[in-house]
Amino acid sequence: MSDTITFTNARLIDPEGLTETTGSLRVTGGRIAALGDVAPEGRVIDCAGKVLAPGIVDLGVKVGEPGERHKESFRSAGLAAAAGGVTTIITRPDTEPPIDSPETLEFVTRRAAEASPVRIRHMAALTKGRAGREMTEIGFLLDAGAVAFTDCDRVVSDTKVLSRCLSYARSLGALVIGHPQDPGLSKGAAVTSGKFASLKGLPGVSAMAERMGFDRDMALVEMTGARYHADQITCARTLPALERAKANGLDVTAGVSIHHVTLNEFDVGDYRTFFKLTPPLRSEDDRIAVAQALASGLIDILCSMHTPQDEESKRLPYEEAAAGAVALQTLLPAAMRLYHDGTMTLPQLFRAMSLNPARRLGLPAGRLSVGAAADLVLFDPDAPFVLDRFTMLASKSKNTPFDGAKMEGKVLATFVGGRQVYGEQG
Amino acid sequence: MTFRARHLLGIEHLAPDEIRTLLDLADTYVELNRRTIKRTDALAGMTQINMFFENSTRTQASFELAGKRLGADVMNMAVSQSSVKKGETLIDTALTLNAMHPDLLVVRHPHSGAVNLLAQKVNCAVLNAGDGKHEHPTQALLDALTIRRRKGRLQRLVVAICGDIAHSRVARSNLLLLGKMENRLRLIGPPTLMPAGVGELGVEVYDDMKAGLEGADVVMMLRLQKERMDGGFIPSEREYYHRYGLDAEKLAYAKPDAIVMHPGPMNRGVEIDGEIADDINRSVIQEQVEMGVAVRMAAMDLLARNLKAERGRQAAGVMA
Numbered sequence: 027m028s029d030t031i032t033f034t035n036a037r038l039i040d041p042e043g044l045t046e047t048t049g050s051l052r053v054t055g056g057r058i059a060a061l062g063d064v065a066p067e068g069r070v071i072d073c074a075g076k077v078l079a080p081g082i083v084d085l086g087v088k089v090g091e092p093g094e095r096h097k098e099s100f101r102s103a104g105l106a107a108a109a110g111g112v113t114t115i116i117t118r119p120d121t122e123p124p125i126d127s128p129e130t131l132e133f134v135t136r137r138a139a140e141a142s143p144v145r146i147r148h149m150a151a152l153t154k155g156r157a158g159r160e161m162t163e164i165g166f167l168l169d170a171g172a173v174a175f176t177d178c179d180r181v182v183s184d185t186k187v188l189s190r191c192l193s194y195a196r197s198l199g200a201l202v203i204g205h206p207q208d209p210g211l212s213k214g215a216a217v218t219s220g221k222f223a224s225l226k227g228l229p230g231v232s233a234m235a236e237r238m239g240f241d242r243d244m245a246l247v248e249m250t251g252a253r254y255h256a257d258q259i260t261c262a263r264t265l266p267a268l269e270r271a272k273a274n275g276l277d278v279t280a281g282v283s284i285h286h287v288t289l290n291e292f293d294v295g296d297y298r299t300f301f302k303l304t305p306p307l308r309s310e311d312d313r314i315a316v317a318q319a320l321a322s323g324l325i326d327i328l329c330s331m332h333t334p335q336d337e338e339s340k341r342l343p344y345e346e347a348a349a350g351a352v353a354l355q356t357l358l359p360a361a362m363r364l365y366h367d368g369t370m371t372l373p374q375l376f377r378a379m380s381l382n383p384a385r386r387l388g389l390p391a392g393r394l395s396v397g398a399a400a401d402l403v404l405f406d407p408d409a410p411f412v413l414d415r416f417t418m419l420a421s422k423s424k425n426t427p428f429d430g431a432k433m434e435g436k437v438l439a440t441f442v443g444g445r446q447v448y449g450e451q452g
Numbered sequence: 453m454t455f456r457a458r459h460l461l462g463i464e465h466l467a468p469d470e471i472r473t474l475l476d477l478a479d480t481y482v483e484l485n486r487r488t489i490k491r492t493d494a495l496a497g498m499t500q501i502n503m504f505f506e507n508s509t510r511t512q513a514s515f516e517l518a519g520k521r522l523g524a525d526v527m528n529m530a531v532s533q534s535s536v537k538k539g540e541t542l543i544d545t546a547l548t549l550n551a552m553h554p555d556l557l558v559v560r561h562p563h564s565g566a567v568n569l570l571a572q573k574v575n576c577a578v579l580n581a582g583d584g585k586h587e588h589p590t591q592a593l594l595d596a597l598t599i600r601r602r603k604g605r606l607q608r609l610v611v612a613i614c615g616d617i618a619h620s621r622v623a624r625s626n627l628l629l630l631g632k633m634e635n636r637l638r639l640i641g642p643p644t645l646m647p648a649g650v651g652e653l654g655v656e657v658y659d660d661m662k663a664g665l666e667g668a669d670v671v672m673m674l675r676l677q678k679e680r681m682d683g684g685f686i687p688s689e690r691e692y693y694h695r696y697g698l699d700a701e702k703l704a705y706a707k708p709d710a711i712v713m714h715p716g717p718m719n720r721g722v723e724i725d726g727e728i729a730d731d732i733n734r735s736v737i738q739e740q741v742e743m744g745v746a747v748r749m750a751a752m753d754l755l756a757r758n759l760k761a762e763r764g765r766q767a768a769g770v771m772a
Contacts, residue, residue: 224647225464227564227585227621232648297565341543343563345584 030068081113104142
């Protein structure tokens with residue numbers, strides 16, 4: 027059979043069983059057909075002991091369509107994803123205009139399907155224009171394929187509006203994604219308050235603003251019974267609140283961006299705007315606590331929070347510079363830092379990057395089991411390289427904080443539905 | 453003589469011996485400035501451009517005078533804040549200026565780090581005349597020179613900095629400089645005007661002024677900006693003056709020979725009592741202004757020497 031591939035001699039990562047075994051895997055008809063000790067059939071790829079894992083499902087990717095195609099198109103994002111082992115992109119609706127109607131959602135769905143080599147699914151805005159006043163047509167948007175509803179980094183500050191959105195979403199079983207941050211306390215902030223902010227003279231926000239935002243959202247989730255995901259939990263102080271919410275049986279999950287578990291506030295250094303993120307980078311104590319929470323599973327999802335920005339919007343004084351970093355292609359190698367420093371095992375990492383996001387969104391991906399879609403990444407976790415943002419990144423925007431960084435972990439090949447979308451053929 | 457810096461962006465990157473070198477040279481310029489004929493030719497033929505993105509009378513005048521006394525051609529660029537987008541203006545202005553081959557660029561900007569950003573884009577020496585809430589290195593250096601001349605040393609002094617620490621670049625630069633010189637530092641002010649995490653910087657923090665002034669050798673008052681007076685950070689001007697204004701009663705807690713400093717311009721009756729400010733036995737505020745010109749001359753002289761040496765090496769490299 028022409029569409030049959032057998033991977034032999036691979037380190038197979040199973041994020042469901044949290045196991046790692048050496049063996050073979052056969053793909054037929056776009057699905058995983060057999061696992062373990064299987065006879066080679068079709069195209070045979072000798073993995074030579076490298077890692078084969080379920081492709082990454084990246085929750086919260088910004089693509090500049092519509093509105094900012096010069097920063098990132100579906101084509102460029104798709105190529106970056108393929109090169110980074112990301113087999114499903116979940117886009118954010120914070121575009122210009124926002125994805126807040128079935129019509130705009132249909133437009134991006136069509137554009138994405140034409141242009142991208144990897145799967146793309148879309149989130150829609152929770153309120154019209156992301157303005158925090160009126161809810162979007164959540165029902166129609168669900169029918170049109172929206173996988174979740176979020177106003178991204180714009181917090182719905184009116185709790186009456188948010189409680190209605192949550193109640194309505196609950197009636198449809200829709201997932202609402204919040205950005206836990208108290209808007210008053212965090213207003214105008216460029217970095218996390220503390221010694222670094224004070225020395226650099228930059229406006230800071232206390233880590234407590236995240237806890238306050240999360241506590242507020244938890245009260246409303248308890249009141250409405252909605253399905254809720256916190257986009258990024260980045261502070262140690264929020265973790266006990268997250269633990270409590272889960273223990274109380276609320277339908278709550280949480281994510282974190284790769285940058286917040288691999289970098290800290292001091293990396294900003296001499297006003298380096300590529301390290302300006304939303305929320306800002308935190309203290310090293312926070313980074314460690316959050317990375318450990320990710321390993322334990324308290325934090326469910328690790329994502330790139332891919333946010334392309336052009337050079338002009340970053341070449342400004344720190345306070346005025348745009349926030350965000352591209353990371354579709356650096357998510358996997360940066361995550362290997364947590365593997366190499368012993369914080370997380372590979373199955374734990376792929377539980378956070380592939381299995382959990384797919385599960386939370388109800389997508390048939392993120393698993394290494396017979397019958398699952400053959401969305402796979404083959405990579406060498408030990409291969410070293412120095413990142414050169416201009417020559418190595420497929421994204422149109424090159425705003426990565428890892429420029430010039432020594433990294434380990436190279437993607438060798440990426441497969442979507444059994445079809446190779448990245449890497450050497452043959 | 454030790455002074456390696458290429459730019460003067462902040463105290464952060466200066467070593468103690470560089471600070472001493474600069475202050476020693478500044479001492480000689482104090483003497484020169486007291487003569488009738490004040491001109492030298494240290495910067496003869498060189499071009500100094502003052503670019504102030506934020507209004508300033510005193511600092512700009514001080515830099516202008518310093519450059520002129522060193523024989524530089526000094527130009528003041530009026531940079532309008534309202535002109536389109538500030539950031540674009542900053543980079544574009546920097547590139548435009550750079551094409552005119554200035555040798556020294558003096559910059560003040562309302563955003564922290566803006567002067568660092570600009571320094572990456574030009575070939576000349578850049579002096580930070582104040583960036584946002586970050587640093588104001590020449591102010592700290594002139595304060596250090598004033599203290600050293602009055603106290604005969606710049607070590608093992610108890611220095612109290614009082615007032616709006618959170619929004620003050622003067623406080624940050626002074627903290628760094630006096631810390632490098634091994635002094636005991638105290639910060640005094642209401643908690644709303646105290647930056648987060650200062651406790652980790654090896655300073656003592658007080659919200660009670662009398663306790664903070666106890667036994668101080670130097671009392672440094674900071675200006676309280678008008679826009680911070682009305683309820684946002686402190687309840688009112690009069691309550692602030694009552695709790696944190698420097699008057700004779702509070703000053704009595706400091707050492708009998710403690711000196712009183714202020715970077716200016718002063719709000720009499722807000723952070724400092726008029727009589728204290730004018731007391732020639734205690735207040736060194738006028739002297740600070742005088743030291744300002746000398747320190748800026750020394751800074752520009754040293755940066756110009758390094759710039760000439762660097763260009764000389766480049767030229768030699770080209771010929772070799």
